[in-house]
Amino acid sequence: xxxCNALPLVILAEKFAALPGIGMKSAxxxxxxxxxxxxxxxxxxxxxxxxAKRNVHSCACCQNLTEREICPICDDDSRDKSVIxxxxxxxxxxxxxxTKEYNGVYHVLxxxxxxxxxxxxxxxxxxxxxxxxxxxxVNEVIMATNPTVEGDATxxxxxxxxxxxGINVTRLAFGLPVGGILEYADEVTLYKALENRNSM
Amino acid sequence: xxxCNALPLVILAEKFAALPGIGMKSAxxxxxxxxxxxxxxxxxxxxxxxxAKRNVHSCACCQNLTEREICPICDDDSRDKSVIxxxxxxxxxxxxxxTKEYNGVYHVLxxxxxxxxxxxxxxxxxxxxxxxxxxxxVNEVIMATNPTVEGDATxxxxxxxxxxxGINVTRLAFGLPVGGILEYADEVTLYKALENRNSM
Numbered sequence: 001x002x003x004c005n006a007l008p009l010v011i012l013a014e015k016f017a018a019l020p021g022i023g024m025k026s027a028x029x030x031x032x033x034x035x036x037x038x039x040x041x042x043x044x045x046x047x048x049x050x051x052a053k054r055n056v057h058s059c060a061c062c063q064n065l066t067e068r069e070i071c072p073i074c075d076d077d078s079r080d081k082s083v084i085x086x087x088x089x090x091x092x093x094x095x096x097x098x099t100k101e102y103n104g105v106y107h108v109l110x111x112x113x114x115x116x117x118x119x120x121x122x123x124x125x126x127x128x129x130x131x132x133x134x135x136x137x138v139n140e141v142i143m144a145t146n147p148t149v150e151g152d153a154t155x156x157x158x159x160x161x162x163x164x165x166g167i168n169v170t171r172l173a174f175g176l177p178v179g180g181i182l183e184y185a186d187e188v189t190l191y192k193a194l195e196n197r198n199s200m
Numbered sequence: 201x202x203x204c205n206a207l208p209l210v211i212l213a214e215k216f217a218a219l220p221g222i223g224m225k226s227a228x229x230x231x232x233x234x235x236x237x238x239x240x241x242x243x244x245x246x247x248x249x250x251x252a253k254r255n256v257h258s259c260a261c262c263q264n265l266t267e268r269e270i271c272p273i274c275d276d277d278s279r280d281k282s283v284i285x286x287x288x289x290x291x292x293x294x295x296x297x298x299t300k301e302y303n304g305v306y307h308v309l310x311x312x313x314x315x316x317x318x319x320x321x322x323x324x325x326x327x328x329x330x331x332x333x334x335x336x337x338v339n340e341v342i343m344a345t346n347p348t349v350e351g352d353a354t355x356x357x358x359x360x361x362x363x364x365x366g367i368n369v370t371r372l373a374f375g376l377p378v379g380g381i382l383e384y385a386d387e388v389t390l391y392k393a394l395e396n397r398n399s400m
Binding site: 011029033047052 | 205206207208209212214215219220221225226228229230231232233234235237239242243244245246247248249250251252253254256264265267268271289290291294331
């Protein structure tokens with residue numbers, strides 16, 4: 001923002017611009033919008049920021065974000081505790097829950113392996129995952145990381161840890177997205193769809 | 201967000217989603233991002249929100265947003281106080297200041313006339329504009345509202361107030377944007393460009 005702007009507005013715009021996916025122009029617009037909100041709403045917004053940061057933490061079991069000691073999914077007796085779906089981040093849990101088809105539990109790694117960026121296994125929640133499967137009550141671990149280099153490497157690493165413990169480690173199926181158009185599928189997806197073809 | 205999410209996160213996502221141009225999915229991503237920020241940064245963000253809302257107010261003269269009594273532009277003796285550029289919002293001031301060509305002062309209306317939405321002249325800063333021109337020191341008022349129905353109506357209304365006071369009221373030129381392509385200009389813009397043609 002040009003220096004014709006009030007300093008607190010410039011600072012606020014910079015805070016917005018530091019968020020992912022928000023450029024300087026949008027950040028400026030958001031800062032002006034805050035000025036047009038009433039004081040009560042701005043206070044509620046500020047409180048929501050602090051409250052989320054202070055009161056939300058990792059579930060002691062699955063590492064998903066929760067404001068309780070144990071998250072509602074881990075605490076739900078109707079969920080099948082013998083199947084663990086391992087995901088990169090809490091938003092992946094939300095995505096699976098939307099399908100309403102999965103009745104197992106989750107484990108959130110909070111990242112993917114990327115040694116080049118300094119993300120080694122000790123930076124992720126592998127220790128907690130191993131602790132969960134140690135008592136032998138887990139039959140299957142579904143590696144549901146993204147089909148990217150890092151996602152695949154993380155799945156491979158986890159499989160290497162878990163298989164020797166006698167756990168059935170599976171990976172999400174990759175193929176054509178439902179409703180997708182074959183013509184527009186990239187080569188790798190199409191190859192995966194061909195390779196993993198099912199009998200009808 | 202599904203109810204597998206912590207309540208403070210849901211609330212924070214809703215606050216983000218209430219901002220202009222941020223949908224529920226982006227809001228959710230922003231809420232998760234806040235969780236990954238350190239506590240110090242989150243506090244600074246919250247403080248920036250409150251600080252901007254508390255300490256930024258309208259300049260006593262031009263109504264632009266400032267943390268001082270009189271904004272730096274109105275307070276600048278090198279600016280020509282006899283020319284006032286009337287704009288809709290503070291971000292328009294920023295846009296004009298970026299051109300580095302305008303040396304007059306501004307007047308921010310904080311909106312455009314829109315009687316259908318209940319925005320009548322008394323809701324805008326016309327009273328303050330009239331007070332500024334009352335002492336006869338202003339020669340020209342440039343109506344720099346957007347070329348929309350509301351912008352034009354606001355400019356017309358202002359002209360109706362100011363012209364009887366012997367003030368030269370002008371309107372921004374409308375025509376082809378510099379660097380624009382004639383073929384892609386809409387009919388009205390092209391007509392305006394033709395109508396307002398200049399001798400070479």
